Amino acid sequence: LAKTTQPISMDSYEGQEVNITCSHNNIATNDYITWYQQFPSQGPRFIIQGYKTKVTNEVASLFIPADRKSSTLSLPRVSLSDTAVYYCLVGDMGNNDMRFGAGTRLTVKP
Amino acid sequence: DTAVSQTPKYLVTQMGNDKSIKCEQNLGHDTMYWYKQDSKKFLKIMFSYNNKELIINETVPNRFSPKSPDKAHLNLHINSLELGDSAVYFCASTLGQGGRETQYFGPGTRLLVL
Numbered sequence: 001l002a003k004t005t006q007p008i009s010m011d012s013y014e015g016q017e018v019n020i021t022c023s024h025n026n027i028a029t030n031d032y033i034t035w036y037q038q039f040p041s042q043g044p045r046f047i048i049q050g051y052k053t054k055v056t057n058e059v060a061s062l063f064i065p066a067d068r069k070s071s072t073l074s075l076p077r078v079s080l081s082d083t084a085v086y087y088c089l090v091g092d093m094g095n096n097d098m099r100f101g102a103g104t105r106l107t108v109k110p
Numbered sequence: 111d112t113a114v115s116q117t118p119k120y121l122v123t124q125m126g127n128d129k130s131i132k133c134e135q136n137l138g139h140d141t142m143y144w145y146k147q148d149s150k151k152f153l154k155i156m157f158s159y160n161n162k163e164l165i166i167n168e169t170v171p172n173r174f175s176p177k178s179p180d181k182a183h184l185n186l187h188i189n190s191l192e193l194g195d196s197a198v199y200f201c202a203s204t205l206g207q208g209g210r211e212t213q214y215f216g217p218g219t220r221l222l223v224l
Contacts, residue, residue, distance in 0.1 A: 032210050043114075043200050043215025044153070085151060100145075100153035 004088045004101035011107050018075040020104050022088030025069050033064060033071045034089040038103070044087060048073070075106075083108045113137050114216035116201050122222045123191055130187045131219045133201030139214070141165075141207055142184035144176060145200040147218070153200070159184050160207055191223045 005023040012018045024033070032051055036044035048055055050062040050071070061074040075082060085103040114135045123129055135142060143166075144156040157176040158166035164176070173189045188195060198218045204211035 034212075036213075038151075041218070043202070043218055044213070045215070046212045049210065049212070087153070099155070103151060103153075 003099070004090050006086075006088050006101050006104045008102065009105040009107070011109060012078055013109050014079055015077050018078050018082075018106060018108075020073045020075075020086055020088075020106070021070055022073070022090075022101070023070045024088070024090045027068050027090055031090050033062065033068075035060070035062065035071075035073045036087045036089060036100075038085045038087065040084075044100075047086075078106075078108045080108050080110060082106065114201055114203055114214050116199075116216040116219050118219060119217065120220050120222075122224065124224055125191055125193060127191050128187070128189045129191060129221075130185055131199055131201075131221075133184045133186070133216055135182055135201075135203040135214070135216075137203060137205075137214060139203040139205050140181055141204045141211070142178065142181070143202040143204075143213070144184065144186050145202060145215075146170075147198045147200060149197070157184075157186075165207070191221075193223050196221055196223045 034049040035047045037047050038044040048057055048060050048062045050064050052064050055062045063072040085105050087100050087103045089100055117132045141160045143158045145153050146156055147153050156168055156170050159178045161181050162178040175187045178184045198220050200218050201216040202213045204213050
């Protein structure tokens with residue numbers, strides 16, 4: 001069962017790049033790495049997913065080293081509206097093996 | 111159009127009561143889930159259904175009983191509510207079951223047991 005470890009909280013300022021790292025030392029071969037964002041009083045929302053190397057979309061980038069034991073979500077030039085909890089999720093839903101970690105509470109300050 | 115909807119949004123009830131939460135998705139997905147998020151924001155999966163069949167049943171009290179009348183609906187019935195059941199319950203859906211599937215979450219149902 002893949003377990004994830006993330007920082008509990010992070011602070012940043014508007015316009016900065018934010019990097020949130022998730023550790024998943026016992027990631028399995030079939031596991032994907034997915035990040036979700038949750039605003040207060042809302043359900044989590046998909047941000048990005050990857051298996052290895054680097055993935056980029058219009059919202060974020062995901063960096064995964066060769067050993068896949070960690071991953072880093074990168075948010076470029078954050079704004080106040082990026083204040084949320086970010087969850088790293090590792091696993092294979094086909095094996096009923098997907099677990100959310102505790103999440104990282106990102107606070108963006110003006 | 112709301113992709114995953116839940117009713118009610120808020121539910122306040124007394125201990126010992128029985129209540130139901132409804133979930134509907136209009137995405138044409140085959141798999142639906144119930145999650146519980148406690149006050150510390152931990153998201154824990156409770157149940158998963160694929161094409162109306164139960165595929166995940168985590169260790170939850172048998173007071174919780176999911177029902178899927180069709181693959182677009184997954185309802186959660188809770189008997190004999192307890193104080194510890196107070197939480198936010200999220201419904202989610204995915205197209206299939208693989209590790210690459212993106213979960214689409216509903217807005218949540220905030221349950222408060224007094």
